[in-house]
Amino acid sequence: MPAITYGPTYFRLPSIMQVFTTAHECGHLVLQTNNEFEANCYALANAGLSAAQKAFVARYHKQVGLLPEQYGGNGEAFWDNTVELCSDLVD
Secondary structure, three states: OOOOOOOHHHHHOOHHHHHHHHHHHHHHHHHOOOOHHHHHHHHHHHOOOOHHHHHHHHHHHHOOOEOOHHHOOEHHHHHHHHHHHOHHHOO
């Protein structure tokens, strides 16, 4: 049985980011994918976020600095690649 385990960083996130992150991790399991952008699309479609909350998630990701290559290299690229894959889910 798969399990999602959260560390201290998760609990320091704003509540909207906790909701998004949980949905993102569920996306990995439901879609059986390691693709971070597909998991983001799943989260956008299933987390029940309002347009304002999605905008917050976008701003939050864009301010993140360097990230591993699987996330696009930085927060802005991470979000831009998400939007490219599932633009219909971003308000």
